[in-house]
Amino acid sequence: MTTYITTPIYYVNAQPHLGHAYTTIVADTYSRFKRLCGDTVRFQTGTDEHGDKIVKAAENADIPPREYVDRISAQFRETWPLLQVEADHFIRTTDAAHIAVVRAILQKVYDRGDIYFDEYSGLYCRGCERYLMEKELVDGNCPDHQTPPQEIAEQNYFFRMSRYQQPLLEHIRNNPEFITPERYRNEVLAFLSEPLTDLCISRPKSRLTWGIELPFDDKFVTYVWFDALINYLTGIGYPDGPDFEKFWSVAEHLIAKDILKPHAIYWPTMLMAMGVPLYKKLHVHGYWNVDDTKMSKSIGNVVRPKELVETYGVDTLRYFTLREMSFGLDSSFSSDAIVVRHNADLANDLGNLFSRAITMVWKYREGRIPAPSFPSEDDQSLRDAAQAMLRDYRQAMADFRFHLGLQAVWEFVGLANKYIVGNAPWALAKDVEKSARLDTVLYNLLECLRLLTLTLQPVMPGAAVRMAAGLGLVAADPLVASLEKGGVWGLLVPGGQLMAITTLFPRLEGKTTGEPVAKTERDQPQPKKQDAPVMTEVDLVDFQFFQKLDLRVAEIIAVEPIKNSKKLLKVTVLAPEERTIVAGIAEHYQPEELIGSQVVIVANLKPAKLMGVNSHGMVLAAKTLIDGKEKLVLSKVRETVAPGSKVA
Ligand code: MSP
Numbered sequence: 001m002t003t004y005i006t007t008p009i010y011y012v013n014a015q016p017h018l019g020h021a022y023t024t025i026v027a028d029t030y031s032r033f034k035r036l037c038g039d040t041v042r043f044q045t046g047t048d049e050h051g052d053k054i055v056k057a058a059e060n061a062d063i064p065p066r067e068y069v070d071r072i073s074a075q076f077r078e079t080w081p082l083l084q085v086e087a088d089h090f091i092r093t094t095d096a097a098h099i100a101v102v103r104a105i106l107q108k109v110y111d112r113g114d115i116y117f118d119e120y121s122g123l124y125c126r127g128c129e130r131y132l133m134e135k136e137l138v139d140g141n142c143p144d145h146q147t148p149p150q151e152i153a154e155q156n157y158f159f160r161m162s163r164y165q166q167p168l169l170e171h172i173r174n175n176p177e178f179i180t181p182e183r184y185r186n187e188v189l190a191f192l193s194e195p196l197t198d199l200c201i202s203r204p205k206s207r208l209t210w211g212i213e214l215p216f217d218d219k220f221v222t223y224v225w226f227d228a229l230i231n232y233l234t235g236i237g238y239p240d241g242p243d244f245e246k247f248w249s250v251a252e253h254l255i256a257k258d259i260l261k262p263h264a265i266y267w268p269t270m271l272m273a274m275g276v277p278l279y280k281k282l283h284v285h286g287y288w289n290v291d292d293t294k295m296s297k298s299i300g301n302v303v304r305p306k307e308l309v310e311t312y313g314v315d316t317l318r319y320f321t322l323r324e325m326s327f328g329l330d331s332s333f334s335s336d337a338i339v340v341r342h343n344a345d346l347a348n349d350l351g352n353l354f355s356r357a358i359t360m361v362w363k364y365r366e367g368r369i370p371a372p373s374f375p376s377e378d379d380q381s382l383r384d385a386a387q388a389m390l391r392d393y394r395q396a397m398a399d400f401r402f403h404l405g406l407q408a409v410w411e412f413v414g415l416a417n418k419y420i421v422g423n424a425p426w427a428l429a430k431d432v433e434k435s436a437r438l439d440t441v442l443y444n445l446l447e448c449l450r451l452l453t454l455t456l457q458p459v460m461p462g463a464a465v466r467m468a469a470g471l472g473l474v475a476a477d478p479l480v481a482s483l484e485k486g487g488v489w490g491l492l493v494p495g496g497q498l499m500a501i502t503t504l505f506p507r508l509e510g511k512t513t514g515e516p517v518a519k520t521e522r523d524q525p526q527p528k529k530q531d532a533p534v535m536t537e538v539d540l541v542d543f544q545f546f547q548k549l550d551l552r553v554a555e556i557i558a559v560e561p562i563k564n565s566k567k568l569l570k571v572t573v574l575a576p577e578e579r580t581i582v583a584g585i586a587e588h589y590q591p592e593e594l595i596g597s598q599v600v601i602v603a604n605l606k607p608a609k610l611m612g613v614n615s616h617g618m619v620l621a622a623k624t625l626i627d628g629k630e631k632l633v634l635s636k637v638r639e640t641v642a643p644g645s646k647v648a
């Protein structure tokens with residue numbers, strides 16, 4: 001199967017903001033999801049660089065249009081990697097190849113008689129770059145820009161759009177999936193119930209030179225929409241490139257409701273006039289407001305993607321926007337909303353599930369994947385829930401209902417957390433006879449984590465790398481990167497070694513302190529530092545608990561290997577009294593290099609007998625990875641102190 005997904009090409013009269021970021025994150029998530037399904041995918045975005053709006057912005061910046069468009073287009077290109085957006089192609093309407101094809105298409109449509117010259121007078125909105133109809137105005141103003149349109153009379157070229165009204169109506173009626181969600185399809189059908197007027201597609205050069213010259217009249221340039229929409233074809237090598245052949249028949253466009261009419265009416269009628277089959281689907285989403293207010297430069301509440309990433313992290317931004325917005329409806333961004341979602345869904349539900357499950361496998365099975373035995377009823381319902389989650393997730397993601405896909409995933413996270421509580425692995429670990437049951441419970445939990453890593457790859461590709469690493473896998477492993485190969489229960493191989501990972505999603509402060517975390521142009525608090533791992537709630541212990549631990553400096557005075565054990569050493573220390581401790585460090589240290597070291601021990605651990613040797617305490621060490629292998633590094637004291645000194 002093949003997939004071709006596009007975003008609008010963004011005007012370069014403004015810098016990228018949350019609205020652009022959202023559409024582009026959605027397209028990236030969809031393209032990653034389709035790759036997860038095994039599709040060959042092409043994902044295209046870009047910039048729309050002609051027209052009078054751009055000329056005005058360049059004038060304001062006091063630089064020539066060429067230099068201006070280069071500068072802002074670069075800002076868009078530099079923004080996408082920060083959001084972990086990986087497009088296959090970034091198109092610019094100033095690309096020579098695009099210009100040549102737009103001219104060829106204009107000539108073709110002109111030769112077919114679908115472009116004609118006429119005198120026209122009308123109400124023109126500069127913001128929309130189109131003529132408005134009287135009935136569209138609200139209190140005499142453009143409804144989108146709240147400014148009065150200008151009365152303009154001039155001679156221009158027109159595209160005979162009205163000719164294609166009936167075929168378009170039929171196509172929309174016969175193809176319920178052509179425009180979704182349904183509310184936008186209905187909006188278009190309502191619009192088409194009235195006669196369609198022809199579309200003005202040129203500007204005289206006396207008024208605008210920054211555009212593509214008409215091939216049949218050098219005194220005119222083409223109107224922006226005729227130029228812009230064609231990017232979806234030029235970007236894949238229309239008319240005879242192999243990628244056009246491969247991808248056009250499956251083209252899916254993603255836009256917000258603001259540009260519904262150009263995409264649902266101008267574009268399909270243009271394609272009909274060109275003799276090119278229509279695109280397959282148009283997906284339309286709603287608008288992001290900020291704190292329930294329309295985002296606008298004049299209000300000063302424009303939210304910039306770069307600052308969002310610095311403040312909240314890319315995974316959180318991607319997750320939040322996809323989870324919070326019901327695709328098709330408007331949504332409101334606020335710093336409280338994103339912090340609440342981060343802390344509740346990511347740090348608590350998902351993060352804790354990961355850290356609890358992986359920590360237990362380290363604690364009870366030395367980080368090795370245990371082998372499961374026959375499933376209990378409880379195990380079977382967990383498996384069934386996993387399959388149901390995968391099915392619902394897959395359906396929702398394919399239908400652009402990302403919030404529902406994520407809801408299904410989080411219901412499963414909740415079940416997995418309940419499975420831990422219900423099976424109490426810590427109690428099983430105390431009973432040797434329940435060792436096989438503990439193996440099964442731990443294995444099942446790791447399988448849950450694997451399936452979560454798989455489903456979250458498209459949404460949070462960065463977090464998925466860390467989640468996969470925790471399971472001892474790379475993110476490209478089909479077990480977590482292919483729904484076909486990895487989307488069934490029970491694929492983790494027993495015996496595999498997990499890796500130690502730090503907290504997946506450190507909690508974000510802000511909500512509880514009442515401090516503003518949002519970064520808009522209006523309020524500019526310092527970015528929150530996120531790089532230091534913060535403990536999650538289940539990790540927190542109270543001070544009294546900590547006080548019970550007797551941590552002391554111990555000086556090693558003798559070390560001996562223990563017979564029949566590869567891992568253990570018998571360590572004799574002064575702390576300050578002499579005692580022996582059995583430590584699992586034989587694979588990491590030679591006995592002789594330890595003598596004389598001062599290390600930190602837990603002095604009040606209950607004594608135990610290990611391999612016949614008395615152990616009074618525990619030596620502390622850090623777990624780390626060196627050359628991909630786990631290594632233990634003893635926590636030593638750098639300056640010599642009296643043996644037995646308390647560590648606090
Ligand atoms: N250049 C045209 C599109 C040509 S496509 C052939 C254009 N550019 S734009 O810069 O104004 O981008 C509009 C698009 O940006 C919207 O359709 C949407 O994808 C995104 N958004 C801009 N503001 C938005 C919000 N406030 N909320 C959500 N998305 C928004 O129109």
